[in-house]
Structures are given as structure tokens and as C-alpha cells.
Amino acid sequence: MSTQDTRPVELKLYKAHEKVYPRETKGRFQFKRKLAVFVLLGLFYLLPWFDWGGHQAVLFDLPHRRFYIFGLTLWPQDFIFLALMLIIAAFSLFFFTALAGRLWCGYACPQTVWTEVFIWMEQLTEGNRNKRMKLDKGPWNFNKIWRKTAKQFLWITFALWTGFTFVGFFTPIKELAVNVVTWNLGPWETFWLFFYGFATYGNAGFLREQVCLYMCPYARFQGAMFDKETLIISYDEKRGEPRMRGKTRREAENPGDCIDCTLCVQVCPTGIDIRDGLQYECIACAACIDACDDVMASVGLPKGLIRYTTENALEGKKSRVLRPRILIYGAILTLLVSSFAYALLTRSSIDANVIPDRNSFYRIVDAQRIENVYNLKIMNKGSQTAHYEVSAIGLDGLAVDFETDDGVLSAEPGELISVPIRIRADRSVANKKIHTIKVVVNEVDNPNNKRTETVKYFGYDK
Amino acid sequence: MGTRPVTDQSQFNERQIKRIFYRRLGTAVWVSFLAAAVQTMIFFAQFDPAYLNEIASITISIDRWQGYALGFVFFWLFSFITGLFCGVIMALPRTKLAQSIRQES
Incomplete structure (x- = not known):
């Protein structure tokens, strides 16, 4: 900052970005997230390779203006199905957000899922959180160079494979594979392969939580769907405070349950402290729950200092997750999904x-x-x-x-x-x-x- | 949650104003990209670019892929211009009237 900037500025335009080094964690929620990664990415990478009735099982054949989805062939005349599907997606988002906050962000969003995989590769090549921080601060010696090179190699290969698979949903993937090997790609295929590959590399490798903070429209308006009965990941302040550790803790008369180990901060992929309350940055990945539960178990205190709970429950009021809002959203969603299924099954060719x-x-x-x-x-x-x-x-x-x-x-x-x-x-x-x-x-x-x-x-x- | 838009630039220096501008530019590029993606999908589900090419008054020959791409660029460009204008017009001009509004609020 230059000397001109001494006047107070009301609004921070941009925080200088500090790299977040999420610490690896295990637990019941992380297991579910890992499962989601394998299922979702498994579907993405494997589906184009399967055939169904003489054509690729899932193929969005734009040049011939038809979509193959298993036994179904959709034409532009079937636009109603696409519209219905988008409406269903919107209502699912309302429903799940009202129920349990940012479930989509934590478990299913491509941004989260691919970031997770890129972080695994980072861990594989550069080691755990402490090693990664040390490596980044350290000089460019042989160890750093080969580890960084290995990471980039894995990232770029995976990103290109992702771009290739993406194009494979629009061009028959087996022909595409032959064309890639013989270096015989058309201009559009080449463009989209590299574009999608580059987007994956940039978003999952570098931008990560910044995409959620600055670019995602859903993150901006999801707060409007929350109410006091929405399940959120929250730190139990009444139980945890006053937090203290070490000698102070041993000498204190009545310390809170939080031992101030800061593990919940270290595991957070967006680099926030959940103990400050619900924050815009939280993508509800539940890594802090898993980390804190482990610590609570090891010091012999009951689990759930950080847990899924509602605002009303935290305030000591009666809390009911099944409320009219949820039931109405649920009913509309059920109606939409069943009419979609009915229309699709009885669709005449x-x-x-x-x-x-x-x-x-x-x-x-x-x-x-x-x-x-x-x-x-x-x-x-x-x-x-x-x-x-x-x-x-x-x-x-x-x-x-x-x-x-x-x-x-x-x-x-x-x-x-x-x-x-x-x-x-x-x-x-x-x-x-x-x-x-x-x-x-x-x-x-x-x-x-x-x-x-x-x-x-x-x-x-x- | 979220941030208030910057409507008063009087308290910022040149460098910060430049950053505000780039931030608006970036926002317009990104948001119009999302909008263009949706517009392209809906528009070309209804209209076949190959047929539009046949009935167009300009005589260039394009295939479907080129039609989709051109359509996307077209939607992106015009959504971007809309977004950019919004960003520019949202900031109050440097007039006496604007200054008096600022002082009142």
C-alpha cells in the first residue's frame, strides 16, 4: 500500500488473498463427502464409455440436434422436459437449503467435488498441511521443485482428462479418443477440451474457495432461504466458552468445553473460524464437526460441540425441523418429480x-x-x-x-x-x-x- | 450476508477507483457468461441455427457448430454490454446534484 492510502476506507474492496491450507480430516461426514466424490465423478468419467441400443448411452448430439439418454431420444420438440428438469432443480435447491443449509455446496457442487480431488493430489505430492506450508515458505530446492512438478503433472493430466470426458458427452467418446491419439481433432473439440480442462485446473487448483466467495450466484442468495429452523453447522457457544487451553485451562475453575486446539480452523477449506458463528463463507462441508468430534472423544468430553443444529435450538427454544415450509416445498417437489416421471414414461415417439x-x-x-x-x-x-x-x-x-x-x-x-x-x-x-x-x-x-x-x-x- | 454496492466514489483514490472499475468489469463478464449460457440453451432448443442461416439476409455459410458458437458470443456480448451499463450508471455522476444527495444521506 502506498502512503496515499492512509485515509480510512469504509469498505474493503478486496482482501489480499491468503492461501488456505486445509488440514486433512476423517470422520462420518468426510466419509459421506468422499462417497459423493466417487459416485458423482465416477458417473461423469465412466458414463460416456457405455453403449445402449447401438449408440452411446448418454450423448448430447448437438450437430444432429438430439439427446440420447439411455433408451430415450430427446428432440428439440421435447424442450418441455428440459424446462421441467430445470424447475425441479430449482425447487430441490429451495427444499434442501431450507432443510439443511448448503448441502449442495458441501457435497454435490462440481466446484467442491473437483477441488476435493485436486487437494488429494496436493496431499499426495506435497504431504500434509504442515509440510505444504513449510514447502511453500522454503527455498526452491530440489525437493520443492520435484514435488511441485509432480503436483502440476497430476493436476494437468487430470484436468485434460476432464476436458476430454466433457467433450465426450457431445461427440462420441470412442471416436474422440481415436482422434486425440491421432491428433486429428476438429477446431471445436480442441477448443472445448482445452477450455474445460483449463477451467477445471484453474477453479479446482487455484481459485477454490474464492469461486464460492466471489463468483457463485447461489452463495449470494442462499441466505434468503434460511430461517431459524434450518439445520446449520454451528459451534455451541454456551457449552464451549470460555475457551482456554494448557496451563490456564488446568488452573481455571470452570473452563468451557472448547480446548482451543484450533483444529476446526485448520481443517476449514474456506479458512474461517466456525466459533465466530454462521458465516457467509461456510460451505457446510462439516469438516469442523469431524475434527472437533475426534478431539472431544480424545479428551473425554461429549461429542457435538460443533454440530448440525438450528438457530432456535441454540437459543434454547423449541425447535422443529419438519415445519410447513419444508412440507410445502416437499409436496411441490414430489408433485413435479412424479409428473416429470409420468410424462417421460408415457412419452410417445x-x-x-x-x-x-x-x-x-x-x-x-x-x-x-x-x-x-x-x-x-x-x-x-x-x-x-x-x-x-x-x-x-x-x-x-x-x-x-x-x-x-x-x-x-x-x-x-x-x-x-x-x-x-x-x-x-x-x-x-x-x-x-x-x-x-x-x-x-x-x-x-x-x-x-x-x-x-x-x-x-x-x-x-x- | 453479502456486501453493499459501492455508490459513492468520492472517498477513494485513483488506484482504488481503477480497482472498482475492474471489479465491475469482471463481474459483468462473469455474470453475462452465465446469462449467455442459459440464453443459448433456450434459444437454440427452439431454433435450428442451420435453418436460421438459410433464411438470414446475410449470405454467409455456417454449419450448426458455428451457429451455436456465434449465438453464444452474440448473447454474451449483449448481456455484457447491459451489465457494464448497469455498473456505470449505478455510480452517481460527479455533478452538484449528486454531491448534494451524498451530503444529505
Whole structure:
């Protein structure tokens, strides 16, 4: 700071960043976090390698505008599913935040998960917290150089592999692997591979908790979803204070349970002291709970000096986690998820649209019959070529007639076909001005896969 | 939780004002990136870039990948300009009126 800056500044613009060296810890919550890392990253790295029904199990094929998700093929017409999924994601966030704070941040956020892996690599090459701090302060000797090099090697390799896997969700990963080996990548694949790799390296290797502090939008508004019954990680001040250690502690008459070992501060990945109360920086990883529980066990005091609790419980009031807010969020979420599942399971692979011919109401075919003309559009949303038949219901003796080059209606996957159809009826039956009929399009090989469209039918009312 | 926005720059020196500006610039870049990602997703789920290219009045030939990328850059740029304007306009101009408002508050 220069001499100009002696005037008091009300607001700190930026704190000079101090590197956080989180101490490694074990315990029941850390076990769950580790499990989450393996499950989530396992899914990410392995899923693209599996095939399903002749194509990659999960593939977002942007050039052909279709998404494969196991047995399901989604087209742009299925946008409603994407929208529903985003709404479900938003409501899950409300629900879980109101229930137990930043569960997402602590266990499932890609930022946390990848940071965790990068920290493991750091521990593997540079040793534990004390060794890492000593190494960073020490001179650039052989030991430091090889350890740092090894760490960078692991980080960069892992980041590139991450970028490769990411692109593998959009381009068939096996072809991509061949192209990488033969150095034959297209410009987009190259860009995204390095871009995502670089983002992983930068975010998980260097920025870490700063992403959560400065860049994450969720971190800024999650506080609005908290109330006094939300489960938060909290230090029990009444039990812990006055904190003291060593000689003072032995001589004190009535010391608090906190032995001031500062392990809870050392294990914190965002570098805060949980004993100062709930803070914006806390990502709810529960590392301090595990660390403190261990210490409490070793000094023979009851566990839970730092624990998941609610603000009301800390104040000694009655606390109830199951409250109307949770029940309402839960009910909405259940409703959304079940309707999503229902819509997905009953989704037809046929998209049909019947548009009446604008030029005429009806045409007289012969002395007994009339006909209405429509334009029928069918899109095949399945993953195989399909043949279709068309029928009409709603009036007795409706007959559907159409002409195509080869006499059958068929569409390739993703193809939109358009065909004029004529629907004939008896004058004696279609004797009102307007009737409502249903046009049914179904697959020849699988008659249960059908789509029904309701249209107007102009009758012979003279 | 969170910080109050800086609306009064009178108490900062040149170097700090520069930092405020870069901070706003960075915020605009990052937030518009997120916004552009969402806009791209929603827009191209409805409109096929290859078809838009066919009916466009400018005659350049682009494939779908290029269309997606161009669309993303377009959304990013315009969201960024919006964000930057917000940042610039949020700071009160150095006028007598603004000074009187500052003194009152």
C-alpha cells in the first residue's frame, strides 16, 4: 500500500488473498463427502464409455440436434422436459437449503467435488498441511521443485482428462479418443477440451474457495432461504466458552468445553473460524464437526460441540425441523418429480399435427359420401425408422385415404414428413355443420405407440 | 450476508477507483457468461441455427457448430454490454446534484 492510502476506507474492496491450507480430516461426514466424490465423478468419467441400443448411452448430439439418454431420444420438440428438469432443480435447491443449509455446496457442487480431488493430489505430492506450508515458505530446492512438478503433472493430466470426458458427452467418446491419439481433432473439440480442462485446473487448483466467495450466484442468495429452523453447522457457544487451553485451562475453575486446539480452523477449506458463528463463507462441508468430534472423544468430553443444529435450538427454544415450509416445498417437489416421471414414461415417439385444408369446407365425393382434406405432419422422435398407419374415430364409417410414392408412411429418426390426407364420411352420418373427430397415428409394428389429434370435421347439413 | 454496492466514489483514490472499475468489469463478464449460457440453451432448443442461416439476409455459410458458437458470443456480448451499463450508471455522476444527495444521506 502506498502512503496515499492512509485515509480510512469504509469498505474493503478486496482482501489480499491468503492461501488456505486445509488440514486433512476423517470422520462420518468426510466419509459421506468422499462417497459423493466417487459416485458423482465416477458417473461423469465412466458414463460416456457405455453403449445402449447401438449408440452411446448418454450423448448430447448437438450437430444432429438430439439427446440420447439411455433408451430415450430427446428432440428439440421435447424442450418441455428440459424446462421441467430445470424447475425441479430449482425447487430441490429451495427444499434442501431450507432443510439443511448448503448441502449442495458441501457435497454435490462440481466446484467442491473437483477441488476435493485436486487437494488429494496436493496431499499426495506435497504431504500434509504442515509440510505444504513449510514447502511453500522454503527455498526452491530440489525437493520443492520435484514435488511441485509432480503436483502440476497430476493436476494437468487430470484436468485434460476432464476436458476430454466433457467433450465426450457431445461427440462420441470412442471416436474422440481415436482422434486425440491421432491428433486429428476438429477446431471445436480442441477448443472445448482445452477450455474445460483449463477451467477445471484453474477453479479446482487455484481459485477454490474464492469461486464460492466471489463468483457463485447461489452463495449470494442462499441466505434468503434460511430461517431459524434450518439445520446449520454451528459451534455451541454456551457449552464451549470460555475457551482456554494448557496451563490456564488446568488452573481455571470452570473452563468451557472448547480446548482451543484450533483444529476446526485448520481443517476449514474456506479458512474461517466456525466459533465466530454462521458465516457467509461456510460451505457446510462439516469438516469442523469431524475434527472437533475426534478431539472431544480424545479428551473425554461429549461429542457435538460443533454440530448440525438450528438457530432456535441454540437459543434454547423449541425447535422443529419438519415445519410447513419444508412440507410445502416437499409436496411441490414430489408433485413435479412424479409428473416429470409420468410424462417421460408415457412419452410417445410420434409427434403429429393435423392442419385442415383452408380452401374448402368439404368436398362431395359421390351421392352418399363427402370428404374433408387435411395436411398431416408426423415427426419420428424415436431412434429407429418407423412406419405409420392413420385412422379416424368419432363418426361411424370414417375412412382415411392418402397417397405417397410407395404407399406407406415412413420416417427416419428425426425426420418430419408431411402428407395430405382425405377423410371420408357418409352424408347421413356427418349431417351437422361441424363435428369433432380424432385422427389417430400409430406405428405399424407397435400399435400402442400412438398419437391422437382432435380436429374439426365439416359435415353435409343441407 | 453479502456486501453493499459501492455508490459513492468520492472517498477513494485513483488506484482504488481503477480497482472498482475492474471489479465491475469482471463481474459483468462473469455474470453475462452465465446469462449467455442459459440464453443459448433456450434459444437454440427452439431454433435450428442451420435453418436460421438459410433464411438470414446475410449470405454467409455456417454449419450448426458455428451457429451455436456465434449465438453464444452474440448473447454474451449483449448481456455484457447491459451489465457494464448497469455498473456505470449505478455510480452517481460527479455533478452538484449528486454531491448534494451524498451530503444529505
